[in-house]
Amino acid sequence: xxxxLFAARPERWTAYEQPLRDxxxxxxxxxxxxxxxxxxEVDYIIYAPNSDLQDFTPYTRAKAVLNLWAGVERITDNKTxxxxxxxxxxxxxxxxMVEWVTGHVLRYHLGMDAHIVNPAHEWHVTTPxxxxxxxxxxxxxxxxxxxxADALLGLGFRVTGWSRSPKNVKGVDCLHGDAGLSQALNRxxxxxxxxxxxxxxxxIINAQTLAQMPRGAFLINPGRGxxxxxxxxxxxxxxxxxxxxxxxxxxxxxxxxxxxxxxxxRVTVTPHIAAATRDKTASExxxxxxxxxxxxxxxxxxxxxxxxx
Amino acid sequence: xxxxLFAARPERWTAYEQPLRDxxxxxxxxxxxxxxxxxxEVDYIIYAPNSDLQDFTPYTRAKAVLNLWAGVERITDNKTxxxxxxxxxxxxxxxxMVEWVTGHVLRYHLGMDAHIVNPAHEWHVTTPxxxxxxxxxxxxxxxxxxxxADALLGLGFRVTGWSRSPKNVKGVDCLHGDAGLSQALNRxxxxxxxxxxxxxxxxIINAQTLAQMPRGAFLINPGRGxxxxxxxxxxxxxxxxxxxxxxxxxxxxxxxxxxxxxxxxRVTVTPHIAAATRDKTASExxxxxxxxxxxxxxxxxxxxxxxxx
Numbered sequence: 207x208x209x210x211l212f213a214a215r216p217e218r219w220t221a222y223e224q225p226l227r228d229x230x231x232x233x234x235x236x237x238x239x240x241x242x243x244x245x246x247e248v249d250y251i252i253y254a255p256n257s258d259l260q261d262f263t264p265y266t267r268a269k270a271v272l273n274l275w276a277g278v279e280r281i282t283d284n285k286t287x288x289x290x291x292x293x294x295x296x297x298x299x300x301x302x303m304v305e306w307v308t309g310h311v312l313r314y315h316l317g318m319d320a321h322i323v324n325p326a327h328e329w330h331v332t333t334p335x336x337x338x339x340x341x342x343x344x345x346x347x348x349x350x351x352x353x354x355a356d357a358l359l360g361l362g363f364r365v366t367g368w369s370r371s372p373k374n375v376k377g378v379d380c381l382h383g384d385a386g387l388s389q390a391l392n393r394x395x396x397x398x399x400x401x402x403x404x405x406x407x408x409x410i411i412n413a414q415t416l417a418q419m420p421r422g423a424f425l426i427n428p429g430r431g432x433x434x435x436x437x438x439x440x441x442x443x444x445x446x447x448x449x450x451x452x453x454x455x456x457x458x459x460x461x462x463x464x465x466x467x468x469x470x471x472r473v474t475v476t477p478h479i480a481a482a483t484r485d486k487t488a489s490e491x492x493x494x495x496x497x498x499x500x501x502x503x504x505x506x507x508x509x510x511x512x513x514x515x
Numbered sequence: 516x517x518x519x520l521f522a523a524r525p526e527r528w529t530a531y532e533q534p535l536r537d538x539x540x541x542x543x544x545x546x547x548x549x550x551x552x553x554x555x556e557v558d559y560i561i562y563a564p565n566s567d568l569q570d571f572t573p574y575t576r577a578k579a580v581l582n583l584w585a586g587v588e589r590i591t592d593n594k595t596x597x598x599x600x601x602x603x604x605x606x607x608x609x610x611x612m613v614e615w616v617t618g619h620v621l622r623y624h625l626g627m628d629a630h631i632v633n634p635a636h637e638w639h640v641t642t643p644x645x646x647x648x649x650x651x652x653x654x655x656x657x658x659x660x661x662x663x664a665d666a667l668l669g670l671g672f673r674v675t676g677w678s679r680s681p682k683n684v685k686g687v688d689c690l691h692g693d694a695g696l697s698q699a700l701n702r703x704x705x706x707x708x709x710x711x712x713x714x715x716x717x718x719i720i721n722a723q724t725l726a727q728m729p730r731g732a733f734l735i736n737p738g739r740g741x742x743x744x745x746x747x748x749x750x751x752x753x754x755x756x757x758x759x760x761x762x763x764x765x766x767x768x769x770x771x772x773x774x775x776x777x778x779x780x781r782v783t784v785t786p787h788i789a790a791a792t793r794d795k796t797a798s799e800x801x802x803x804x805x806x807x808x809x810x811x812x813x814x815x816x817x818x819x820x821x822x823x824x
Contacts, residue, residue, distance in 0.1 A: 301645050301671060308670065309621030316618045321761075321785045322631055327777040329769035329784075333791040336610050360669045361617065362610060452630075460638035468636040475638075476630045482642040 209247050210239045210496065211265075214254035214274055222274075225489035226252070233493050235500070250496050255280035262286040269499045272492050273509075276350070276481055277430065279403045282511045291509045292495050298484030300353050306480040307354040307398055307428060308361070310452050314396050314424040315340055315363075319450070337362035343394035345387075345410070346401035346429060347373045347380065350481070354398065366390050370406060391418035396426065403430035404513070413438040416447060425451040428480035432457055436467075443472040454480040518556050519548045519805065520574075523563035523583055531583075534798035535561070542802050544809070559805050564589035571595040578808045581801050582818075585659070585790055586739065588712045591820045600818045601804050607793030609662050615789040616663040616707055616737060617670070619761050623705050623733040624649055624672075628759070646671035652703035654696075654719070655710035655738060656682045656689065659790070663707065675699050679715060700727035705735065712739035713822070722747040725756060734760040737789035741766055745776070752781040763789040 212219055212226075219241055230237050245264035253259065254274045262271070263286045270290045273281065278293050313319070316334055342358055344351045347369040355365045359377045367378040368390040374380055381390045387410075391397065397419060401407045411425065412435040419425075425448055427434060436457070442448045452474040453467060459478055467473045495505050521528055521535075528550055539546050554573035562568065563583045571580070572595045579599045582590065587602050622628070625643055651667055653660045656678040664674045668686045676687040677699040683689055690699045696719075700706065706728060710716045720734065721744040728734075734757055736743060745766070751757045761783040762776060768787055776782045804814050 298645060301647070302642075305621060305643075305646055305670065306625060309618070309625045309627060312614060312618030312621060313627065316615060318618060318622065319631060321783050322628060324784070327772055327784075329786045331786045331788060333611075333788065333793075334614075336607060336793070337614055338610070357670060361614065361666060463636055474630050475633070475636075477638045477640045479640060479642065484642075484645070 208235070208237045208249040208496070208500065209243050210237050210250045210252060211243045211248045211259075211268075212239060212241050212252045213257040213259040214252070215256060216241075218254060218274065221485050222252075222489060225485040226492065228486075229489040229493040230496075232490075233497050235493065235496060237496070250499065252492055253281070260284065260286075262288070265289075270495060270505055272495050274483065274488065274492075276483075277403065278509050279430075282509065287511075290505050291511065292505050292507045293509050294483060294488060294491065295349050295507045296483050296488040296491055298487035299481050300350060302484070303350050303400075303428060303481050304353050304357045306454070306476075307400075307426065308357045310426050311342055311358060311363070311396055311398065312361075313452075314426075314450065338364065340364060340395055341366060341393045342396045342398065343368065343390045344378075344398045344400060345390070345433075346399065347375055347378070348400065348402070351398075351400040352378075354400065366393060387415065388418050391415055392420070394419045394423055396424045399425070399427045399429045399433050401429050401433055403432050408432045409435040409438075411435060411439060413441065416442040419448070421447055422449045423447075424449055425453075427451070428454040431455045431459070440466055440470065443470060448472070450474070452476065454478055517544070517546045517558040517805070517809065518552050519546050519559045519561060520552045520557045520568075520577075521548060521550050521561045522566040522568040523561070524565065525550075527563060527583065530794050531561075531798060534794040535801065537795075538798040538802040539805075541799075542806050544802065544805060546805070559808065561801055562590070569593065569595075571597070574598075579804060579814055581804050583792065583797070583801075585792075586712065587818050588739075591818065596820075599814050600820065601814050601816045602818050603792060603797060603800065604658050604816045605792050605797040605800055607796035608790050609659060611793065612659050612709075612737060612790050613662050613666045615763070615785075616709075616735065617666045619735050620651055620667060620672070620705055620707065621670075622761075623735075623759065647673065649673060649704055650675060650702045651705045651707065652677065652699050653687075653707045653709060654699070654742075655708065656684055656687070657709065657711070660707075660709040661687075663709065675702060696724065697727050700724055701729070703728045703732055705733045708734070708736045708738045708742050710738050710742055712741050717741045718744040718747075720744060720748060722750065725751040728757065730756055731758045732756075733758055734762075736760070737763040740764045740768070749775055749779065752779060757781070759783070761785065763787055 246266050248265050248268050251271045253271045272292050276294050342363045343366045345368050347367045355378045358365050365378045368381045372382045450472045454476045555575050557574050557577050560580045562580050581601050585603050651672045652675045654677050656676045664687045667674050674687045677690045681691045759781045763785045
């Protein structure tokens with residue numbers, strides 16, 4: 207019998223208890239799963255970074271912290287955490303992200319908004335370029351960026367990917383480093399930001415990088431709020447350097463009613479929905495790592511805390 | 516030297532002359548291509564159904580009429596046409612259609628409009644189903660319907676296809692005939708109409724078939740205007756049976772300013788852009804049939820005028 211602590215907000219427990227029990231049973235694992243367990247007896251911690259649990263010192267027997275979120279920036283600095291940390295790589299979350307990104311890329315590619323909101327009832331025929339004539343740039347080639355690139359390639363788009371260190375993704379023109387970033391942004395008719403939130407990526411979309419995009423570019427941010435220097439983005443939208451932005455994540459969420467993004471005519475706000483974790487598939491991932499821990503196999507989706515992701 | 520008559524509106528000649536000359540040269544065909552040629556000396560007629568040419572009787576030597584449009588309903592009844600008629604199956608047109616349909620399916624799937632137009636600035640988190648939990652139904656499994664089905668399958672959607680006669684498309688649940696139509700519509704959370712306009716398909720979307728869709732369904736019509744009984748559609752939108760419709764084609768185009776579709780809060784009008792022919796790829800298709808005619812090979816994309824498509 208192993209002890210699995212569920213350390214997250216109560217509403218998460220409501221959502222996850224049954225899918226987790228189902229996944230444990232399907233994996234043939236007998237476990238005590240609860241919201242409260244004596245720390246020294248806990249074997250695994252299923253964890254959300256906004257949990258009350260912030261001091262991992264008493265969890266002397268625990269083999270791993272299994273994050274419920276894809277984002278780990280609120281836990282990587284925790285000095286009391288000395289055991290392996292796995293991020294959530296939920297296939298359901300990835301699928302949802304791919305659908306959201308592909309949908310909004312096509313929305314900009316096709317110029318849909320001019321038809322969805324057309325108060326003058328204008329019958330104005332324009333033929334957009336075909337996908338194979340359109341450059342989409344994805345900043346960040348992790349699991350999510352790569353999955354989005356694959357879907358966009360499948361639809362025929364020209365996809366350029368950028369990452370801090372060199373990567374190789376089939377069909378994607380992969381660039382890296384500072385010089386590669388300028389080169390990528392230069393061709394970014396539609397730019398999608400899917401980078402993790404680290405000191406190196408904070409404000410990566412700023413006045414200088416916005417100016418490197420072609421005039422009239424579109425920005426889609428389903429990644430992290432702090433990737434964007436908000437004042438610089440609004441300035442670029444106001445002066446027409448950017449045509450429009452769709453933002454799913456923000457420095458403060460929910461986005462305050464006073465935030466200028468809400469009323470900006472060139473901004474679409476979506477309420478942090480691009481990367482929704484799906485209970486069932488996420489539970490299967492969490493249990494897979496517990497199975498691996500018990501079988502002495504290496505954990506999957508481990509976080510390198512020095513790099514911060 | 517062969518004589519190719521270009522019989523379409525003058526603006527088409529402006530767009531097509533150079534791409535056609537390029538395609539002829541690339542195919543190694545020496546030809547006289549012009550808007551006026553003595554009828555008895557014409558070998559091939561590149562044709563738009565709204566051309567002044569309506570009597571084919573004097574074109575005694577012509578081997579084929581090569582339609583510039585995908586739609587042939589305005590020419591299939593022409594009794595003076597006794598030579599092979601080929602429809603336009605432009606790979607560029609097909610790609611554009613796939614992009615337009617995929618974009619609007621994703622738009623409905625993701626509930627984008629609630630974010631694009633959100634005057635109350637509501638941060639309202641809802642998680643849409645994943646594509647593999649969403650039923651998309653395509654009425655019509657010709658070249659366009661099949662290509663759209665492929666793209667939607669690639670994104671993970673459950674795709675049902677319906678056609679008058681039995682068809683088999685990989686990955687698509689193919690239904691046919693009257694019973695199959697009811698069955699298909701029953702599961703149609705998002706219905707895409709890509710049928711040809713024939714006597715059998717006129718008003719196929721009517722009060723009865725609209726009632727067979729699940730309540731709150733979405734309709735996307737990039738096919739033909741007469742597929743829809745407009746009064747029945749507006750009634751279904753008014754009473755909530757349908758949640759929203761995106762219409763690209765209409766009985767009268769441009770859609771008159773007095774048409775109720777323009778101001779309807781549950782309708783998006785797009786100006787017949789889903790199936791735009793692309794000059795370059797279309798010219799290559801036209802020249803391929805001329806090459807085949809000269810080589811004695813069978814023409815591609817021939818129309819069966821008895822069936823009307």
